[in-house]
Amino acid sequence: MISENAAMTGSYDYGEVSRSIVIAVAASYAALDLAGRVTATHGRARAAWLTGGAIAMGIGIWAMHFKGMLAFRLSVSVEYHWPTVLASLSVAILASAVALYATSRQKMGLVDALTGSIIMGGGIAGMHYIGLAAMRLPAITRFSPLLVSLSIFLAVLFSLVALLMAFDLREETRWSAMRRLGSALVMGAAISAMHYTGMAAAAFMPSALPPNLSHAVSISPIGNNGIVIVTLLVLGAAILTSSVDRQAEAEVRQINQGLEHQVTERTAQLEATNEQLRKEIAERERADEALRRSEDRLRLVIDTIPALVWSKFPDGSADFLNHRFREYTGLSAEEGLGEGWLKAIHPEDPASSVADWRAAFAVGKPFEFEARLRRADGEYRWFLFRGEPLRDEVGKIVKWYGTSTDMEDRKQAEWALQEAQAGLSHVTRVTTMGELVGAIAHEVNQPIAAIVTNANFCLRQLASASRNSDKLREAMLEIVNDGTRASAVISRIGALLRKGAPKRVAVDINQIIQEVTILLRNEMARNHVLLRTQLGADLPRVSGDGVLLQQVMINLVMNGIEAMSSIKRGPRELVIKSSRDHNEVSIQVKDSGVGFDPQQAEHIFEPFFTTKPQGIGMGLSISRSIVESHGGRLWAESHPTGALFQFTLPPLNNGAS
Amino acid sequence: MTEVSPIVFVVDDDPSVARAIKRLVESVGLQVAQFGSAQQFLHSERPDAPSCLVLDVRLPGISGLDFQRQLAEAGIHIPVIFVTAHGDIPMTVRAMKAGAVEFLTKPFRDQDLLDAVQVALERDRARRQKEAGIATLRDRYESLSAREREVVAMVVCGLLNKQIAAEIGTTENTVKAHRSRAMEKMQAESLADLVKMVERLQTFHEKAS
Secondary structure: OOOOOOOOOOEEOHHHHHHHHHHHHHHHHHHHHHHHHHHHOOHHHHHHHHHHHHHHHHHHHHHHHHHHHHHEEOOOOOEEEHHHHHHHHHHHHHHHHHHHHHHOOOOOOHHHHHHHHHHHHHHHHHHHHHHHHOEEOOEEEEEOHHHHHHHHHHHHHHHHHHHHHHHHHOOOOOOOHHHHHHHHHHHHHHHHHHHHHHHHHEEEEEOOOOOOOOOEEEOOHHHHHHHHHHHHHHHHHHHHHHHHHHHHHHHHHHHHHHHHHHHHHHHHHHHHHHHHHHHHHHHHHHHHHHHHHHHHHHHHHHHHOOOEEEEEOOOOOEEEEOHHHHHHHOOOHHHHOEOHHHHHEOOOOOOOOHHHHHHHHHHOOOEEEEEEEEOOOOOEEEEEEEEEEEEOOOOOEEEEEEEEEEOHHHHHHHHHHHHHHHHHHHHHHHHHHHHHHHHHHHHHHHHHHHHHHHHHHHHHHHHOOOOOHHHHHHHHHHHHHHHHHHHHHHHHHHHHHHOOOOOOEEEOHHHHHHHHHHHOHHHHHHOOOEEEEEEOOOOOOEEEOHHHHHHHHHHHHHHHHHHHOOOOOOOOEEEEEEEEEOOEEEEEEEEOOOOOOHHHOOHHHOOOOOOOOOOOOOHHHHHHHHHHHOOOEEEEEEEOOEEEEEEEEOEHHHHHO | OOOOOOEEEEEOOOHHHHHHHHHHHHOOOOEEEEEOOHHHHHHOOOOOOOEEEEEEOOOOOOOHHHHHHHHHHOOOOOOEEEEEOOOOHHHHHHHHHOOOOEEEEOOOOHHHHHHHHHHHHHHHHHHHHHHHHHHHHHHHHHOOOHHHHHHHHHHHOOOOHHHHHHHHOOOHHHHHHHHHHHHHHHOOOOHHHHHHHHHHHHHHHHHHO
8 A cells, every 4th residue: 555665754844853853842931930920829819820831832842743743844845734723733732731830739740740741742742743644744653662762761751850850940030031041042952852752753655646635724823823923922922921920029028028128117106106115104202202301301301300401691690590409499480580599609618609609600521519408397418510602603602501419429529538548647646545544443443453452351351350360461562563564564655655756768758748638628518618829849758658738737737626616707718838947947837816915825736735625645645756756846826816836857967967 | 053163364565564463363362364366366366254354455356446346346244454555535434335344544553453353253253143043944944845835925914724725726724734844834823923044045045136
C-alpha cells in the first residue's frame, strides 16, 4: 500500500523553531507567574486566576507546539483538521489547569508532584500527538515507539521539573523577575526538547491517498504569524494582568501596612501624650501636696519649736511674739507687743531696757546674749537671745528677727559640771580644811578621851574602899602614855603643815590668773560678778609651785565674790591686776563690796578668824603662809569702794642672782 | 528564871580608848569584851546574855553609823551607845533616829557612859524577856492542831460555840472540846488571857514582817 518506502524528508524552518522556543519560554514564564498569582489569591479570584491562567498557559503550550509543527516543512502541503486542533488545545488547557492547581496548593508532596507531573506530561504528550493527528497530508504517519516513549518520559520529567520550579518560585515577593525568567528559559528549552523529540518520533511516509480534507484548513503564513501574535498577546496579557494585579495587591498591602503603621504610630503618640498628661497631673498634685505639707510643717515648726520666736523694730519694740513666747511669759498679745515684753526680763540683766536693745541693735550685727526671762508663774529662767537683722534694698535695718532659747537646764548642768571640776580647787579648799580640822580633832581627841576616862577610873578607885593599886598604876601609866601620844599628834600635824616644801618651778603668774578666772567663770556669772583683768605685759616669771599659787588666787577671788554677794544694788565688779612693781611681781584682787574694818586688816590673816557664817577662817591664813613660803608678802587694804588684796612675789632671776 | 550575867561590847579602833572604856565599865562590875573593828565583833562568839554595844563612829572600813544599820538589817537587836571624837549634830540625829541609846562625844563624862550602859542593858533585858515570852507563846501556839487554831481564831473574834460549830460544820460539843484543849495547850487561864496571847503573837508577827 505504500508506494515509496522511503520516508519523506522534512526540513525545519529555523525561524519558526526559534519562534516556537520563544513561545515556550513565554508560556513558561507565564506559567510561573500565574502559579504565584493563583497561590496568592483566594476564593473566586483564585478560580478566575486558575481558569484564566490555564487558558493562557494552555494556549501558550499549544501555540508553541503548533508552531513547532509548522516549523517542520514537508515537501507536500499540509493541512490541518481544525476540530482535532481544538481538541489538542483543550488538552493543553486542561494540563495547564492541573499544573497550576498542583503548584498553587499549600503543600506539594512527592506523590502530589509525581501525580501532577504525570497528568501534565501526559496532557502535553497527548496534546502533541493529538496535534500531529490533526495534520492532513498525503502521507502516512509512523511513530518510532522508542522516541514516543522518550518524548512522553521527557514530557513527564519536564513537567515534574516545571512543577517543582513553579512551586518554589510561587512566592512572588521573594523571587525576582530575573530569576523567574531564568527558570522560564530552562523550562521553555525543556518543553521544546520534548516537543522536537516527539516530532522526531514521527516519520511521514508518502501516501497515494489524498488526505481527508474535510474540516481541514491550510495555514497561511499570515495565519501562522497570527497564531504567534495572538498567543504572545494572550500570554503578554496574562503576564501583564498578573503583574498589575500583583502590583496592586502589593500596593494595597503596602497601603494597608502604611495605614496600620500610621494607626500604630498615632496610637503610640496619643498614649505618650496621655502618659505625659497623667505625669503632669500627678506632678502637679505632688507639688500641691508638697506645698501643703511644707506649709503644715512650717506652721507646726513655729508652733512647736522649743524656742520663743520674736521680731522687733529697730527701736526695740516688739512687732511679733510667737505663741510659745506668750504662753511662757503669760503676756497677752497686747501686753507683750511694743515695750511690754521687757517686763518679763530680769531687771538686773542686760536687755532689760529698751536702751539696752537699741544699743545691741545699733551695732547692726547678729548678736547673742543670755538673760533671764520671767515665766508666767514668776520663776526666772536663763534664755539665750539671738537676733538677726533684716535689711531693705539700701541696707537699712527694718526689723530684727530672733529666738530666745531656754537654757536654764543646760546652765544648771554646766554649773554643776563646773562645780564638779572646780571641786579640785574651791570645793576641796573648803572640804580639805574641814577634813583637816576633823582629822586634827579626832587624832587629838582620842588620847584625850582615853586620858579623861582613865583619870575618872582612878578617881573612882581612890574613892572606893576596895581600891586596887595595881589597876590604879596601870590606868595612870596609860594616862601618861596617852598624854605623850596627844603631844606627838600635835607635833606631827605641825610637821605635816611645814612638810612638803613646795616645788619651785618657773611660773607665769598671768597664766595662773587666767586659769583661775576660767575655773571660776561660772561662779562669777552665777553671782553676777563682772570680772575685769588687767594683766601686765612682759612680767618676769616667778619661782614657785603653780598649784599653791593657784590656791591663793582662788582664795582671793572667792573671798571677793563672797564679799559682794550681799550687794543688792550697784555693780559687782572684781578687778584682777598683775604688774611689775619695784622689781617684784605684784598681783591685786579688788572687789566692789563693803570692805572690812581697817582695824581688822591684820586679824583677817589669823587662823580661824572669819567674818563669814560658813567660813572656818583658814583661807587667808593659809594663803599668806603660801605666799610667804614663796618669799612674797600678802596684805589687805580696805577702801570705801571695796577690799583690796595684794600679794607680791619675787621674780625668778632674783633667786638666781 | 536565872539572870545570865550581862556583857558590854566595846568596838573602837583606838586600843587605848578601848582599854580605858573597858577598865571603867569593869570597875562597876560588868563584863566587857573589846574589839578593834566591826568585823571582829561580827565574827566573834557572843554569849546569849543581855548586852550592849559601845561603838566608835569612826571605824576602819565601815563607819559606826553604817554598821548600826547593818546590824538592824541582819536582825541583831543590840542597843548601841555611840562615842565619837568628832561628831556633829546631823550625825547624832541619824544615830538616835536609828535607835541608838546615847551619843557621846569624846572625851565624855564617865558617869554618862555608865548610865548609858545601864539603860542599854536594861533595854536589852526587857527585849529578851519579851522575845522569850513570845517564843514560848509561839511554841504553844504551834502545838495546836489546825482545827484548834481555826477554833481559837473564831473564839478570839467573839463567835459563840454554836456559831463556830455551824461555821466549821460540826457539833457544839466538838467545838467545846477543841476550845478547852486549845486553852489548855496555850496555858490560858481565861478567855481574856487567850485573846491577849493571840494579840501579842499577832503584833509581834506584824512587826517582824
